[in-house]
Amino acid sequence: MESDHPPLPTVLCSVLSMKRQSCEVTLDPGRSLLSWRELRPRRGRDRSRPGGVTVPVAEIVSVGEAEIDEKYYNSMKWQHMCKPHAFTVRYVQRKRKHRWRCKEVTFWCSDEQLFYQWLQALHDILEQQTHRPKRLLVYINPYGGKKRGKQIYENKVAPLFSAAGICTDVIVTEYANHARDNLYEVNVEKYDGVVCVGGDGMFSEVLHGLIGRVQKDSDVDHNNPNAQLSRCNIRIGIIPAGSTDCVCYATIGINDPETSALHIILGDCQPLDVCSVHHKRTFLKYSVSLLGYGFYGDVLKYSEKNRWLGPARYDVSGFKTFLTHHCYEGSVSFQPAKWVLGSPRDQIICTSRCYICRQSSKQLEEQQKTQACGSEHRDQDDDWTTIKGKFMAINAVSMSCACPRSPKGLSPAAHLGDGSADLILVRKCSRLDFLRHLIRHTSNKDQFDFPFVEVYRVKNFQFTPKHFEDEDTESTDIGSIGKKNFPQICTDHPSCGCNHVNSIWNCDGETVDQTAIEMRVHCQLIKLFARGIENAKLEDDVNPSKVL
Numbered sequence: 001m002e003s004d005h006p007p008l009p010t011v012l013c014s015v016l017s018m019k020r021q022s023c024e025v026t027l028d029p030g031r032s033l034l035s036w037r038e039l040r041p042r043r044g045r046d047r048s049r050p051g052g053v054t055v056p057v058a059e060i061v062s063v064g065e066a067e068i069d070e071k072y073y074n075s076m077k078w079q080h081m082c083k084p085h086a087f088t089v090r091y092v093q094r095k096r097k098h099r100w101r102c103k104e105v106t107f108w109c110s111d112e113q114l115f116y117q118w119l120q121a122l123h124d125i126l127e128q129q130t131h132r133p134k135r136l137l138v139y140i141n142p143y144g145g146k147k148r149g150k151q152i153y154e155n156k157v158a159p160l161f162s163a164a165g166i167c168t169d170v171i172v173t174e175y176a177n178h179a180r181d182n183l184y185e186v187n188v189e190k191y192d193g194v195v196c197v198g199g200d201g202m203f204s205e206v207l208h209g210l211i212g213r214v215q216k217d218s219d220v221d222h223n224n225p226n227a228q229l230s231r232c233n234i235r236i237g238i239i240p241a242g243s244t245d246c247v248c249y250a251t252i253g254i255n256d257p258e259t260s261a262l263h264i265i266l267g268d269c270q271p272l273d274v275c276s277v278h279h280k281r282t283f284l285k286y287s288v289s290l291l292g293y294g295f296y297g298d299v300l301k302y303s304e305k306n307r308w309l310g311p312a313r314y315d316v317s318g319f320k321t322f323l324t325h326h327c328y329e330g331s332v333s334f335q336p337a338k339w340v341l342g343s344p345r346d347q348i349i350c351t352s353r354c355y356i357c358r359q360s361s362k363q364l365e366e367q368q369k370t371q372a373c374g375s376e377h378r379d380q381d382d383d384w385t386t387i388k389g390k391f392m393a394i395n396a397v398s399m400s401c402a403c404p405r406s407p408k409g410l411s412p413a414a415h416l417g418d419g420s421a422d423l424i425l426v427r428k429c430s431r432l433d434f435l436r437h438l439i440r441h442t443s444n445k446d447q448f449d450f451p452f453v454e455v456y457r458v459k460n461f462q463f464t465p466k467h468f469e470d471e472d473t474e475s476t477d478i479g480s481i482g483k484k485n486f487p488q489i490c491t492d493h494p495s496c497g498c499n500h501v502n503s504i505w506n507c508d509g510e511t512v513d514q515t516a517i518e519m520r521v522h523c524q525l526i527k528l529f530a531r532g533i534e535n536a537k538l539e540d541d542v543n544p545s546k547v548l
């Protein structure tokens, strides 16, 4: 009887040479593994562990013909025979702290037929990795971070893309928003991904260009805060060359250009939540990392004046902002994200193929389907919680916001694709208490474990500064906003530190002009060339320090 199953792919196993050693090399297409081991381990090597190396095909970067150095074969009396045939396999090697490097191994043999058989088999198996990008559109910000974007791309990334056979169109930006505007014009369809070389600001440009383009093409009105936005299927890659590099760090585990390039080459895919920010019925911005008012807004405001300092501008501005110690009065209203499995105080963090993200997004989709069918009432007016008070900081983050300054981030247990954001409210407190809270971002200690800090997992929130509440809502149109940033006097005591103009919103490092805003999370709106944090064990990456 004939079987319905396709025949199992044949395992290719040969004795090939690696440098001066004979190796048994095996390509197992069924298990998608390439492995090799020395047949006679050299003197000095551990002969009791004849292990060898195994590389998943999914982690092979490229395979190509190679020229080998004569010294490999002269001593083996190859002089009397024809030149050997060689091929090089480049593959991913994992280093400490999520760093990846491209390692290579060259095999050779004298049998031309065997050589071509290997080359063909390896090319065929790589062809099956259909999720890998073949054509990329690259934007480089030459002024981001330490102004090394071009150099980083040319020296560390372009050679890897070229080895992997990826074609690129590269645009070095000439002005702010060049990349965003260009994305409205180019034929995006012809690319398998868009790569930005720069920091979070540069990523934000590409994000706005792509999301904006997709909404325009699908006739979605982005000024409607309740609009169901269309998903972007084209993936975005980030080559870190900025000041904070939070989006890259929080989705890959490190801000290292070579590591990011390898994730792009392998065709990784990480869905990501995006928050839309509106003032009434006017679209302001999208945010994927930090939407912060108060402390982080003020840090940004002062740092923009010191851009020439590069990444150090944030340290200078952070110190200055800490010393000025302002708090801001207003009211925050939010709806909890009821479908999510996790909570912001969890010990478990978001990892590659995160179960919480998968389950939560599935449950949200089901909830939205049921509501769309009309079998359940819409919950637009339900479950609003309002908190009024004086705040040092109001932060909304839809990912952990881990970055080199804070390796576990502003909300360590936030999830990349669960459709929710963590709303962190830091109420008015003493300067010392605020410092204790800030320092905990750099250690394993819980930054939420203070009586003046609250954290909620939300699907949306609104913020109204005190003076907006006091005014006639009719006059809160966009045109009159500028006039409204007059000094706000603390209602309790004029000398308590609240006697200060409003703060501004820091939206992924970009300033937002309006103070009264509403934010909503859009579950998995975009996709990155990333895979989340692998084998995340927070303890490995952060040096625990003493509780202050």
Ligand SMILES: CCCCCCCCCCCCC/C=C/[C@@H](O)[C@H](COP(=O)(O)O)NC(=O)CCCCC
Binding pocket: 199, 200, 201, 202, 242, 243, 244, 245, 246, 289, 290, 296, 299, 300, 314, 315, 318, 401, 403, 405, 406, 409, 410, 438, 439, 441, 442, 506, 507, 508, 509, 510
């Ligand atoms: C006494 C020690 C205090 C240490 C506190 C450290 C807390 C750091 C948390 C940082 C969160 C960063 C969230 C990401 C923000 C970026 O989107 C934004 C723009 O980045 P880029 O475009 O690359 O310049 N960066 C910032 O707003 C900088 C915040 C720095 C705060 C000190």
Ligand SMILES: Nc1ncnc2c1ncn2[C@@H]1O[C@H](COP(=O)(O)OP(=O)(O)O)[C@@H](O)[C@H]1O
Binding pocket: 140, 141, 142, 143, 144, 145, 146, 172, 173, 174, 175, 176, 177, 178, 197, 198, 199, 200, 201, 202, 203, 205, 241, 242, 243, 244, 245, 310, 311, 509, 510
């Ligand atoms: N060619 C350019 N000239 C000036 N500004 C630019 C250019 N290209 C991009 N930008 C802007 O520079 C800002 C900061 O970029 P980013 O790459 O995030 O660096 P950093 O992390 O140092 O802030 C972004 O707002 C981006 O829009």
Ligand SMILES: [Ca+2]
Binding pocket: 273, 397, 398, 399, 414, 415, 416, 417, 418, 419, 420, 421
């Ligand atoms: Ca989220």
